[in-house]
Amino acid sequence: MASLMKFIADVMLGRLAKRMRLLGFDVLYDRTIDDNDIIRLSLEQDRVILTRDTGLAARPMADNHLFITSDDVRAQMQQILAVFPPDMLPRPLTRCSECNEPLVAISRKKVKDLVPAHVYEKHETFLQCMICKRVYWMGTHVGRMGLGETNKKKPGSLNRSGP
Numbered sequence: 074m075a076s077l078m079k080f081i082a083d084v085m086l087g088r089l090a091k092r093m094r095l096l097g098f099d100v101l102y103d104r105t106i107d108d109n110d111i112i113r114l115s116l117e118q119d120r121v122i123l124t125r126d127t128g129l130a131a132r133p134m135a136d137n138h139l140f141i142t143s144d145d146v147r148a149q150m151q152q153i154l155a156v157f158p159p160d161m162l163p164r165p166l167t168r169c170s171e172c173n174e175p176l177v178a179i180s181r182k183k184v185k186d187l188v189p190a191h192v193y194e195k196h197e198t199f200l201q202c203m204i205c206k207r208v209y210w211m212g213t214h215v216g217r218m219g220l221g222e223t224n225k226k227k228p229g230s231l232n233r234s235g236p
């Protein structure tokens with residue numbers, strides 16, 4: 074089951090890691106770790122290595138990897154979805170795109186001061202990351218996988234992201 078699969082992304086794939094997390098994938102990403110750490114964590118935690126690095130991909134200990142062929146994050150996401158088809162996807166919006174932490178439902182009243190007014194008016198369901206306190210909601214443009222997130226440090230700011 075793809076939903077139970079876990080991943081670790083190399084240093085070049087930070088944007089892909091965030092997008093995958095928004096779709097619910099468990100993706101470890103840390104720009105401070107090196108190839109040896111990536112291989113060790115992959116083996117210890119049974120994570121598939123996502124890499125753009127042919128050197129890393131060629132290492133025998135990194136056998137459990139998916140080589141990402143494009144520099145473009147949209148093409149990268151398409152490659153992921155081709156290997157892990159949509160019917161195998163975990164639930165979207167279950168994981169923080171920054172921290173990889175599972176999101177927790179938060180009452181609508183509590184987010185009033187944390188999200189833009191028009192978002193508050195239009196949406197019923199909100200989720201929050203307990204680590205960084207970002208608030209997430211399901212956007213209205215389902216066709217474009219509209220997901221919203223806002224950073225508590227910048228109330229009122231709205232970042233749209235999606236494939």
Ligand SMILES: [Zn+2]
Pocket residue numbers: 169170171172173174202203204205206207
């Ligand atoms: Zn977070």
